Amino acid sequence: MTKSIVVLGGGAGGLELVVKLAKKFKREAETNVVLVDKNASHIWKPLLHEVATGSLDSHHDETSYRMLARKYKFKFVLGQVTQVDTELSQLHVAAETDELGEELVEERLIPYHQLVLCPGSRSNDFGTTGVAEFCIKLDSREQAERFHKQYIKQLHKVSSSKDDTGQLSVVIVGGGATGVELAADLHNVAGRLSDYGFGSFSQARLNVSVIEAGPMLLPRLPERIGISVERELNSIGVNVLTSTRIERAASDALFTSEGQRIEADVSVWAAGVRAPGFLAESGFPVDNLGRVKVNPDLTVEGYENIYGAGDCCCCPMPDGDTVPPRAQSAHQMASTVAHNIVARYKGKSAKNFVYKDFGSLISLSKFSTVGNLMGNLMRGTVFVEGWVARMVYLSLYRMHQNAVHGPFSTLLLIVGDRIYKATRADLKLH
Numbered sequence: 001m002t003k004s005i006v007v008l009g010g011g012a013g014g015l016e017l018v019v020k021l022a023k024k025f026k027r028e029a030e031t032n033v034v035l036v037d038k039n040a041s042h043i044w045k046p047l048l049h050e051v052a053t054g055s056l057d058s059h060h061d062e063t064s065y066r067m068l069a070r071k072y073k074f075k076f077v078l079g080q081v082t083q084v085d086t087e088l089s090q091l092h093v094a095a096e097t098d099e100l101g102e103e104l105v106e107e108r109l110i111p112y113h114q115l116v117l118c119p120g121s122r123s124n125d126f127g128t129t130g131v132a133e134f135c136i137k138l139d140s141r142e143q144a145e146r147f148h149k150q151y152i153k154q155l156h157k158v159s160s161s162k163d164d165t166g167q168l169s170v171v172i173v174g175g176g177a178t179g180v181e182l183a184a185d186l187h188n189v190a191g192r193l194s195d196y197g198f199g200s201f202s203q204a205r206l207n208v209s210v211i212e213a214g215p216m217l218l219p220r221l222p223e224r225i226g227i228s229v230e231r232e233l234n235s236i237g238v239n240v241l242t243s244t245r246i247e248r249a250a251s252d253a254l255f256t257s258e259g260q261r262i263e264a265d266v267s268v269w270a271a272g273v274r275a276p277g278f279l280a281e282s283g284f285p286v287d288n289l290g291r292v293k294v295n296p297d298l299t300v301e302g303y304e305n306i307y308g309a310g311d312c313c314c315c316p317m318p319d320g321d322t323v324p325p326r327a328q329s330a331h332q333m334a335s336t337v338a339h340n341i342v343a344r345y346k347g348k349s350a351k352n353f354v355y356k357d358f359g360s361l362i363s364l365s366k367f368s369t370v371g372n373l374m375g376n377l378m379r380g381t382v383f384v385e386g387w388v389a390r391m392v393y394l395s396l397y398r399m400h401q402n403a404v405h406g407p408f409s410t411l412l413l414i415v416g417d418r419i420y421k422a423t424r425a426d427l428k429l430h
């Protein structure tokens with residue numbers, strides 16, 4: 001009987017995993033590797049802030065799942081998983097309708113023998129009033145494009161107005177990596193807009209605020225990085241408000257717990273993450289952020305044929321903290337899960353996941369890149385910034401491409417990117 005290994009979610013972790021598994025099982029006729037994703041194409045999530053600002057055209061950088069399925073011989077199912085039925089070992093994939101509500105594809109049931117949960121995470125609005133209606137989150141390509149459209153609309157309005165002193169205010173709630181990288185890239189783009197016909201608009205008319213509830217930016221990273229990033233953001237004109245909690249969002253402003261009103265033409269919510277609700281609804285053991293609790297070998301607690309990888313899982317570390325929601329965590333977990341699934345097929349023992357923190361880098365667009373690198377080579381932690389930090393930051397995406405496409409295709413992609421940039425507009429302003 002044919003057995004199915006199903007990977008739910010083709011993101012930073014899931015896509016690397018499915019490629020690894022497809023390569024391992026390509027000669028095993030009785031084993032199917034299946035990827036289920038709600039989107040038809042993959043875009044690496046750490047690039048979403050660039051899609052939002054227009055520095056990156058998402059259509060240029062996307063990878064079609066069907067193209068990869070053809071290349072590596074796995075099966076791809078397009079659709080949103082709404083429930084995991086662990087009794088019958090099957091996934092419920094929602095029916096799909098067109099814009100007029102007519103059903104295109106009916107609900108499907110996807111059976112599995114082994115399942116890997118990799119649906120990532122979403123922004124956590126902590127139930128704050130008005131956020132769902134008035135703030136944009138940068139969890140997906142659609143949301144990044146929604147921000148982009150709203151931003152360009154406001155830009156057009158402000159720059160076409162007779163009042164050539166009018167300001168465009170963007171308020172970003174959350175001083176983590178997403179918030180600070182978005183703020184810096186907005187300023188970078190604003191500085192180049194006059195070349196693209198927004199003659200009267202300049203960086204001085206862009207009013208970007210980053211609001212953080214904690215006492216400093218980048219609360220999960222070493223203090224030195226937070227201080228350096230705050231200094232850099234202040235120097236380019238970003239308004240940083242720390243120890244400030246947002247209590248309510250409205251269509252044109254955000255309100256702090258101290259009663260302060262902060263005007264916003266566009267509001268972004270990027271404060272913390274939580275796992276998708278269907279995991280808890282399916283009966284999996286979850287923590288207070290809805291993340292699936294996993295054993296040291298990354299099997300979900302209570303299920304020996306279901307694994308978790310990436311942002312969706314709560315994986316304890318020896319220091320009592322949990323593995324942070326980062327691309328490098330998803331990458332490392334994908335490797336361990338691939339190893340353990342293959343080991344199980346060969347009757348060998350599984351290995352436990354050990355998170356290795358290689359450091360964190362924050363890209364402040366063209367202005368700076370700062371962070372720390374860790375590892376045996378570094379003999380501890382080394383604080384880096386400037387060109388070296390930028391090169392390491394860029395290499396993270398190339399490593400992901402290498403894991404998915406292989407070295408030769410990655411080389412072609414690098415050359416292709418150079419040609420694309422030299423022949424097309426380097427900003428997307430529509």
Ligand SMILES: Cc1cc2nc3c(=O)[nH]c(=O)nc-3n(C[C@H](O)[C@H](O)[C@H](O)COP(=O)(O)OP(=O)(O)OC[C@H]3O[C@@H](n4cnc5c(N)ncnc54)[C@H](O)[C@@H]3O)c2cc1C
Pocket residue numbers: 008009010011012013014036037038039042044045046047048049079080081082118119120121138139177178276278309310311312325326327328329330361
């Ligand atoms: C703007 C931004 C910048 C970031 N920058 C960095 C950075 O610089 N460095 C870093 O380490 N990390 C960064 N991160 C975090 C990093 O992107 C995540 O930690 C990482 O992508 C998690 O990988 P994952 O595989 O768990 O989930 P994801 O990459 O989020 O992939 C989840 C996949 O599951 C699919 N999916 C979700 N739900 C369903 C469903 N119900 N049915 C079917 N498919 C589903 C999604 O379509 C997606 O393809 C950033 C995140 C954002 C938003």
